[in-house]
Amino acid sequence: MAMFRFKLETVLRHRVMVEEECQRELAKGLRHRMILLGQLQQMQQTISESRRTLGDGLVGRVDMSQVADFARYSLQARQRAGDIVRRLSAAEKSIIDAREKLNKATRDRKALDLLKDRQRRAWQTDQDRREASAMDEMAVQAFDRRMLDGDVD
Numbered sequence: 490m491a492m493f494r495f496k497l498e499t500v501l502r503h504r505v506m507v508e509e510e511c512q513r514e515l516a517k518g519l520r521h522r523m524i525l526l527g528q529l530q531q532m533q534q535t536i537s538e539s540r541r542t543l544g545d546g547l548v549g550r551v552d553m554s555q556v557a558d559f560a561r562y563s564l565q566a567r568q569r570a571g572d573i574v575r576r577l578s579a580a581e582k583s584i585i586d587a588r589e590k591l592n593k594a595t596r597d598r599k600a601l602d603l604l605k606d607r608q609r610r611a612w613q614t615d616q617d618r619r620e621a622s623a624m625d626e627m628a629v630q631a632f633d634r635r636m637l638d639g640d641v642d
Contacts, residue, residue, distance in 0.1 A: 493612045495605045504598040511591040518584040525577045529570060536566050 495501065543559045 491616065493609050495608060497601060497604070501598070501601045501605060504594065504601055508591065508594040508598050511587065511594045515584065515587040515591050518580060518587050522577065522580045522584060525573055525580060529573050529577070532566055532570055532573070536563065539563070 539559055539562060543555065
């Protein structure tokens with residue numbers, strides 16, 4: 490029996506590969522964003538813990554070096570947090586771009602999938618028609634043989 494062959498199968502495979510690459514790029518961007526958010530959250534927790542520690546140190550005799558250390562740390566942490574926020578913003582932009590590329594790649598692949606399905610249905614309809622025609626021909630030949638043999642009433 491004949492098999493369906495999609496003439497653009499190579500193009501379809503390429504589009505699937507492009508779509509998968511876009512998925513990997515999006516996952517990479519999402520993972521990078523998650524790492525940055527984790528760093529920011531960790532930094533905020535550390536600052537909160539340092540504030541509590543400093544607050545406990547302000548009871549009774551005040552250690553000015555501890556206050557100065559906290560002030561320096563706080564300034565550095567804010568600068569690092571600002572840097573992380575800028576990197577997070579860039580990561581968000583790259584995620585948006587990656588999503589747009591993935592959407593386009595998915596649309597392109599689905600268009601070829603639809604074309605393949607449409608061509609397969611047309612091919613199957615043609616195959617069914619040919620089989621029916623062949624069966625009709627075989628029935629006519631069988632009837633003709635029976636007529637020649639005198640088996641028909």
